[in-house]
Amino acid sequence: MPGSLRKPAVKKRKPRSAAGGSGGILTTHVGSLIRPPALQKFLAAQRDRQPYDHAAFAACLHDCVADVVRKQADIGLDLINDGEFGKTISWSRYVLERMSGFEQRNSGEVGMPAAVVGRDRREFKEFYAAYDRSQGFSGMTGWALTGPIRYTGQEAIERDIKNFKAAAKGTKAADLFMAAVAPASVAPDRIDEYYESDEDYVFAVAEALRDEYQAIVDAGLILQIDDAYLAHTYEVMVPPKTARDYRKWANVRIEALNHALKGLPEERTRYHVCWGSWNGPHAHDVELKDIVDLILKVRVGGYLLEMANPRHEHEWRVWERVKLPKGRTLIPGVISHTTNVVEHPELVAERLVRLAKLVGRDNLIAGTDCGFAQGPFVERVHPSIMWAKLRSLVEGARIASRELWPRRAAA
Numbered sequence: 001m002p003g004s005l006r007k008p009a010v011k012k013r014k015p016r017s018a019a020g021g022s023g024g025i026l027t028t029h030v031g032s033l034i035r036p037p038a039l040q041k042f043l044a045a046q047r048d049r050q051p052y053d054h055a056a057f058a059a060c061l062h063d064c065v066a067d068v069v070r071k072q073a074d075i076g077l078d079l080i081n082d083g084e085f086g087k088t089i090s091w092s093r094y095v096l097e098r099m100s101g102f103e104q105r106n107s108g109e110v111g112m113p114a115a116v117v118g119r120d121r122r123e124f125k126e127f128y129a130a131y132d133r134s135q136g137f138s139g140m141t142g143w144a145l146t147g148p149i150r151y152t153g154q155e156a157i158e159r160d161i162k163n164f165k166a167a168a169k170g171t172k173a174a175d176l177f178m179a180a181v182a183p184a185s186v187a188p189d190r191i192d193e194y195y196e197s198d199e200d201y202v203f204a205v206a207e208a209l210r211d212e213y214q215a216i217v218d219a220g221l222i223l224q225i226d227d228a229y230l231a232h233t234y235e236v237m238v239p240p241k242t243a244r245d246y247r248k249w250a251n252v253r254i255e256a257l258n259h260a261l262k263g264l265p266e267e268r269t270r271y272h273v274c275w276g277s278w279n280g281p282h283a284h285d286v287e288l289k290d291i292v293d294l295i296l297k298v299r300v301g302g303y304l305l306e307m308a309n310p311r312h313e314h315e316w317r318v319w320e321r322v323k324l325p326k327g328r329t330l331i332p333g334v335i336s337h338t339t340n341v342v343e344h345p346e347l348v349a350e351r352l353v354r355l356a357k358l359v360g361r362d363n364l365i366a367g368t369d370c371g372f373a374q375g376p377f378v379e380r381v382h383p384s385i386m387w388a389k390l391r392s393l394v395e396g397a398r399i400a401s402r403e404l405w406p407r408r409a410a411a
Helices: 037-047 054-074 093-098 119-123 125-134 154-168 198-218 228-237 243-261 288-295 313-320 345-359 383-404 406-410
Strands: 102-104 143-145 175-181 222-226 269-273 302-305 329-335 365-368
Touching (some): 037 054, 054 154, 093 154, 119 125, 198 243, 228 269, 288 302, 313 345, 329 345
Parallel strands (some): 222 269, 269 302
């Protein structure tokens, strides 16, 4: 790598430097972008089990994906995606509609799953009581497992890939990525009426997810694995359980993820870990230094980590003592989705330069802390601000590239 995350999925697609040459820091984001109102109308009908025009929905989805891909390319992002526009419910729960064995028993109920309720929500319960009502989540709770897990989402993933590749044709993006959920983040609060053990369940999920992972890679796309629950679950478990209990829980899920990734080219995969990443207090997030060894066990080509928001920005210093594995790329968040303040490009550049000095300029790609919309009806910031932040990301990476490749910039 850098990784081959910099290499094109199609021979005709040449990597474009953030500095304008063959070197420089490329730019990307975590994936989930704010859905346009026209698409939300169809998604709301699906959520509410209301009739809708299926042909009109397909046409709307196709057009919305084309628009969001064009916008990413126009502002100069290098590694782009489809905005995750084809997903329902949320960034993780979408897959429950692409697997057999699951059923929702309180369809449409608004609320957050028990697996999210940790020390932060207990300490700031008045804040969350108001906050959750504004977030646009539904269908998050009440999932039961009643039979064997099998992947049934072939038609949906093929549709999403087709729409995305058609939209990206002719763009100057260096490469294309598509996100999928990690086994640890699939219904961690499920009611399990089928599998005898937690480990049996997790590996069944991993085996099913292999189909989606394989489809994405076979299509020539970079596979991004999203795993918010890996870090956030520490806060939920500890206390009353211990850090040792948590690490045992996490190791099972990392083994399951590596099982799902087996045989896929590491250089075409990347792993995103956040702390739930809603714009709340996060006063009890586990420190990156305490879990970075677990994250680096995942056999992928790149790691996307929060490093822009006020709770985690200081953790760039972790890389002063932790060595990035050879052939891997660090993709730090240098833009936060938790505030409507648009980061100055010089600040973005500063964040990138200090990390480049630790992990190497060729092992760095500029990213965002998390997605700007964790579900179809979620907006962490206003859409106009989302695009302004991404433009600042691109400009900041260009500034950093000129500093890190001074001879190339002078030429």
